[in-house]
Amino acid sequence: MDSRLLLLLIILPLTGGVLNACFGCRLPRQMRALLAISSVLASFVLTLICWPLAADGGTQVTLFTWLKSSGLQADIGLFFDPLAASMTLMVTGVASLIHIYAAGYMEYEEDQARFFALLNLFVFAMLCILLADNLLLLFLGWEGVGFCSYGLIGFWYQKKENALAGRKAFIVTRIGDLFFTIALLWLFALLGTVNIAEINLRATELDPLLITPLVLLLLGGACGKSAQLPLMTWLPDAMAGPTPVSALIHAATMVTAGVYLLCRLFPLVSLSSVGMATIACIGAATALYAASCALEQREIKRVLAYSTMSQIGYMFMAVGVGSVAAAINHLLVHAFFKALLFMGAGALIHLAGGENDIFKMGGLKQKNPFLFWLFLIGILCLAGAPLTGGFFSKDAILLTAFSRGDGLSAILWGVGVFTAGLTSFYSFRLLYLVFFGDYRGDKSAHHLSPLLIWTLPLLALLGLFGGLINLPHFYGGSEMLSHWLGVAPALELPLPTEIGLLALMTLFFVAGWLPAHLFYRKYQPEAETPWRRFLLQGWRFDALYERVILQPYRFVANFCWIGGDKALIDGVIEGIGRTLLHWGGYFRQLATGQVSFYLQGFAWGLLLMLGWLLLKAVT
């Protein structure tokens, strides 16, 4: 097979996006959506066609040289290996479904062209991240998804908050990108290359002392993109964007880019035990933090946003405890069921007449039972109900943590298990509040396009059976994904331990579900307590950052301007000018405008000179 086909993978969405951006406003309405959908769908089909290329160490292909200077060579080059292939398949697949969904969701919007152009460009940039064979191209995708996310969060730009949320997302993720950039610069300075495969290969040459800071820098980049502590504040706000965007960018694909980056550079990352431990700790901390915040959220999409953050925390933990396969497995399954949940949430919001608040929903089960069953599947996967995809993937992560046996891993495992219980609780809280009881809202349902429903079943199936991708031997599986990715399969634990852990997980699932069932099955208004507000506002991190970072920043900026530029530099310069003017004022009086006065001076001067000459002649 011609390996150049791979290039089409990224070129197709790019073309779709550019065409929509440049000529979208001239195209008929349906054409815009059709163009966008067909380009992504074609990419998806192409991924399937190119699948064999990923085997045997992968295929490398170059389009042209992007940047070339002494020692630096960055190509527009793709590297299609099992890891990239599985991610690409997931991204193009989910993206195709979401594009179709979006065609229904955005049916009556103005500015469709802008929406689909950005969506397509997003897919292009995401594929750049996945397929790039060098860090610079990866960075192009990395920033590209950031921009598309910025544009799409603020898609309804006329409301100021939306555009501000977009800006916040862009800048906060860019803080993470700074660390990534520094890591990139450093790697280039040390190894003289930006090629990913080469960096991985030569990682062992590096001074072990340098690897830890490098890994921490990479982690910083990953944290920004994947909304992990402490750079997580942008994700809940990002829910201001249209729901298909939240489903695609802020649940399934872009936010997992950080995990992918760490997996991509795993040979380098795994060399630093401190770095790995930090990754795992950050993951676990975020998982717990986000789950606690999700407990008290009122907006349906914010609950899901915090749950996304929490699940990505699990993926970080998986990378941190050394299991790429578990991380990728959870990533894939999570992408399916979270996209399902978000798309379902979009349909629910339409059903509730544009209402976001789950306390003003309720009773939607009667309105659309089919949607309820689909959503239930998503919730079960998220909560980790036994035998769903989410259960297996999460279990694999926790098992890996448990099997390592050291103290830190034990703590991580404990946090993970506890968080799983919390997850189960808030998932069912969401489900009960939205679907059960009576309808509490006052808005009438919008028209629900069939596209909004019929894109979901496929995702539901994938979520439900996603566990089969990497089913451990214990359950009679063969760990397909581990083999495919070429990483070591999970450790085998003694049978009683396995069963014990399984029981424990189930126990925590039930322990989360039971209180939710008791409290929320029948709706009762909640009193607002400070504790609730604290969780609702995400532990008030926003206020903290405002006080610690933004206010000092503005102060320094104003100080530089007023104090530095205006007072100091201009003050000195204008002071010189004023002094000269002052003295000039005295000299000015010599210019009387009378010729005879000037000539007098001339004559006196002449006399002086003559006198001097005379004096010289005499002596």
Add this chain to the structure above:
Amino acid sequence: MTFVSLTELPILSLILWLPLAGTLLCLLFRHSNFACRWLALLTTGAVLVLAICLFVGLPTAPGWLIREDYAWIPTFGIRYSLALDGISLLLVSLTAVLQVAAVLISWKQKEHPALFYALVLLLETGIIGVFLATDLILFYLFWELMLIPMLFLIGVWGHGNRVYAALKFFFFTLAGSLCMLLAIITLYLIHGEQSGIYSFALESLMQTQLSPGIEMLLYGGFLLAFVVKVPLFPFHTWLPDAHTEAPAAGSVDLAGLLLKTGIYGLIRFAFPLFPHAAQQSLPLLAVLALIGIFYAAWIAYVQTDVKRVVAYSSVAHMGFVILGLAAWNQLAWEGALLLMVNHGVTTGGLFILIAMLQDRTGSRDLRALGGMWKTLPFFSAFFLLFCLASLGLPGLSNFAGEILVLLGAFGRWPVFAALAAAGVIFSAAYMLRVVQGVLWGPLGQLCKIGDKDCLHEDLDRREWLLLIPLALLVVWLGIYPTTILEPLRGPISLLLQGGGLP
């Protein structure tokens, strides 16, 4: 056009004096607004065609590609010598492009159009002269020639506080360049005493043996002239005022070209003439550049005038360029020069867009503007594109330069480069603030008087013609910077080898 037929013509003189001829013709036809503006367009267009011919037709070699050398004032050893290498070729081409844009953006000039176009064309001669001259007196002549049209462009056609801005610009740069003149003459005399041949030619003066103290002093004179023009912190305060008050064409020329003459002067004259002093000054330059990057970015963040934000962003970008030069290696220099060209295109484009915005709404105040995407979607799309390019989005022009600078600088000053990378965040902060203030949000309060419901006209044909090539350039330079890096490689490696010249 082939290389041979190009060299048969005195093409450098042609490209240099064509705008001056245009100036004279403009003054001749000063009563016809129509004739003047078409004359200006034709002249700048002809220069652009010549520049493109040169760019396409010349091979990429390290040394001088074309030279012209005649005796001019033999008594003092002053020669009329022009020379073109890859770097000057690139800058001349940039000049040609931006001057066409400058003429097109001031197409509807109503006050004294003849004089306006004449000055714009005169400015072009001055700038091209700076990029071509290799005789120090000739260089100085053009250096000062740039100043005067710019002074009048700001002072006569500028906005509110124009006279203050014009004078500030004039005195800052004049103070710097007088120091340079002193240094030039001193160097000339020292060289004359040493060798017995009194000459202002760059090649001869480079042979001068200087004691370290004298070298540092003379280098200081040159440096002052150039860093004021660049401008480097803390000599930058003329720039925000000048940029803000200048008319559109003036801002485009200032940001796109005049700043570049400072950088060009550094690498063509200051560094090669005084290599030892240059090496010693690099840490200082790096520190000042770094301060400039942060300082300007911070200040840009609290500005409310769009033009002022862009002006401060220029200071920050020039900080990157200087940081690249201070790193003194091939990678960083290529990045610095690339960034310089990219910055010219993006900032030029931004000033053009701001002028269009001001035409339509009568305001540049971020607090009053807003929601432009609703009324001016095409304009807004271009505005977004150029803002993104300016904040360094990969795939658009500025990124390529910035990352090369950072990669190169990291090899020499790791901490500085890492800090400078943080400057990129700040540039995102202020640029997105501009985008937020202009494009998003509810529709702004400001309407031009007489407009119904604030419906502004979107781009007309002339504006499309102006913006599309610039936008294409921004994208092209972002994804295929090799176009520019190729001709730069040879000359840069020559300049880096102990400041050697072709």
Add this chain to the structure above:
Amino acid sequence: MIVPFHHLLVLATLLFLLGLMAVLVRRNLIMILIGVEIMLNAAGLVLVGASALWQQIDGQVLVIFLMALTSAEVSISLAMVVYLNRRKKTVDVRAFDELRG
């Protein structure tokens, strides 16, 4: 030479000083112009004298030039005086101080 050169020099100096005093002290434009003429003539006198002393023709040539120039200058300056008089209705030099700093 019938007159000793010294006498001539003294006379020329006196003439020159007289002219100078006229320019410096008088306030009337026409008087100032006359002062200028007197100074020029003083210079011319020295030239003629020197020419006679050294038997060189150059000095006399110069004086003829000087006379031609002087007449041209006088015609222009008188025209200007007329113009100025018309503008300000006076020939007092104190009225014309627009160049005062």
